[in-house]
Amino acid sequence: MGFSLPNLQELNLAYNTFRGTLPSSIINASKLYMIDLSVNSFTGSIPIAIGRLELLERLLLGKNYFTAEGSELDFLSSLTNCRKLRTLAFAYNPLQAFLPASVGNLSTSLQTFEAFGCGIKGIIPSGIGNLINLQRLALDMNELNGNIPTALGKLQNIGQLYLEDNRLQERIPQELCLLKNIEELYLSKNQLSGIIPPCLGDMSSLTWLFLDSNTFTSTIPLTLWNHKSLIVLNLSSNILIGNLPLSIGHSDSPLTGLDLSFNRLSGDIPSSIGGYQMLNKLSLAHNNLQGSIPESLGKLISLELLDLSQNNLSGVIPRSLETLRHLEYLNLSFNRLQGEIPSRGRFRNFTASSFMDNKDLCGEPKLAVLPCRSKQKESRTLSSLKYILPAIASIIGLVVAVYLLRKHRKHIRTNVEPPSVLKLTRISYYELVRATESFDESNLIGKGSYGSVFIGKLSDGVNVAVKVFDLLSEGAIKSFNVECEVLRNIRHRNLVRIISSCTNLDFRCLVMEYMSNGSLEQWLYSHNNQLSLVQRLQIMIDVASALEYLHHGLPTPIIHCDLKPSNVLIDEDMHARVCDFGISKIFGEEEFRLRTTTLGTIGYMSPGKALLIPCFFLLSSYSTANSTAYYGICRSVKYTHSFA
Structure with a gap:
């Protein structure tokens, strides 16, 4: 091509279905000032010799299948010879390489630099601040890490800065506030932390500000609320307070x-x-x-x-x-x-x-x-309540038991510090691999029909339980979806709380609170652990409270379908938490009437006995001498919940 068309000045082949490599002979067309090969299926590497086209002003290679030969994007170094270059765009190519430091030596005439969605790795070279006439810099949807370089504050003419969906860390540098002409600033989906700089509100030209999906912990600066040109403000999915x-x-x-x-x-x-x-x-x-x-x-x-x-x-x-x-x-x-x-x-x-x-x-x-209801009906209903008051006598037994329990708990918890609160955070797959030591068997704390549970320690020192689903097991994906559907809308002190989830094409897991005292099964059937009567009563009440919430505390009832001692965990304060909703059912009224199938795994008891389950499995391991009084307490719990 280059030999046959030596006087070619413009080459525009965009939006076609061309494939194959870019012929190196193109460099012989030395008068070329514009090359546009966008949106095709070109493959191979971008020729390093392309930098010999010294008159080149626009090079558009976006949305192809170009790759890099080495670990760096060497063709960028060759383009430093093109001193008239104004537009450089090679987004959406699977380059998977590093930006060379020589990117700072590109022509100062450069106004547009687009390299999003290329899998670019490593840090942003500080030399990019030398491109003082840059108006648009798009490095989003890559794998960049490290800090946002302070040298970006030199780009006084920039209007759009897109760095979202990378792995950038630490704080937003104050130098970004020097960009007085910036209109769009996107820093979403990174690992940025610290405070949101108040000086962002002084950037008078700013219209779009996206700082969502990071870990900022400050209050929202008052300067942002007084901004006169801001059109869209997105600060979601952070840890902002105030x-x-x-x-x-x-x-x-x-x-x-x-x-x-x-x-x-x-x-x-x-x-x-x-x-x-x-x-x-x-x-x-x-x-x-x-x-x-x-x-x-x-x-x-x-x-x-x-x-x-x-x-x-x-x-x-x-x-x-x-x-x-x-x-x-x-x-x-x-x-x-x-x-x-x-x-x-x-x-x-x-x-x-x-x-x-x-x-x-x-x-x-x-x-x-x-x-x-009308006010008249309300008044009539309230007046009829006086006839129901005698029924309160049926709960006297439970009231006495709870009173004794609280009195005992007050005595034993005088000097106990409150447990730390888990932070709500986004957790990546790589963080989970690090936390569980690559899901090492030494961290395995449980194994079920659809996967395994590992203990892990996050970067902030918090222990979590990571439930990894075995996607080769039939029904594992369905179980994962059911747990997500149930756990996203339930909140109760006696249910294990979910912290986060992590999914990709071949991995599914739930990240939950870690219960330091193991399961109720371990306490009931281990010679090393013993439960007092008060502790057993507390566990009974906790489990019954969780079931009452699932059955009656939600607009659509949830049936656990697999309640058994191994699915009741004990926290550090010896309170019970129900877990494992993998085969739960979310039922409407019609489904309640039609459902007759028995569900569950070994150790499970049917829903008809649900409120008495904690009584039965706790009573089974307690001494015979206390069984009569203990069964009376169980009956009291049953009738109290029936009345409620």
């Missing part, structure tokens, strides 16, 4: 998207948030927010998505939300809301999934809540 300030929501803000979900924010939602007139997406889910939902949310006339789920919000659902004509998605689940669910406007289209686990809500039957 309250939302009263200054949030100034009326001249152009903000259209705000995502603060999956953090540890607390306090009330300020009513001033209604000042964001252009907001169309608002997510505050999975925080510790409390108080009522402000009426002012009805002023967000452009709102399309509202997610306030998994908080501690109380009070009624504001009627003002009925006026939001564009609202397509609403999630208020897992709060403490009460009163009647609005029924006008877009509320006609919402289903029960928008209001789950708010026990005091009422409304239409399709929303899976209780029907709303």
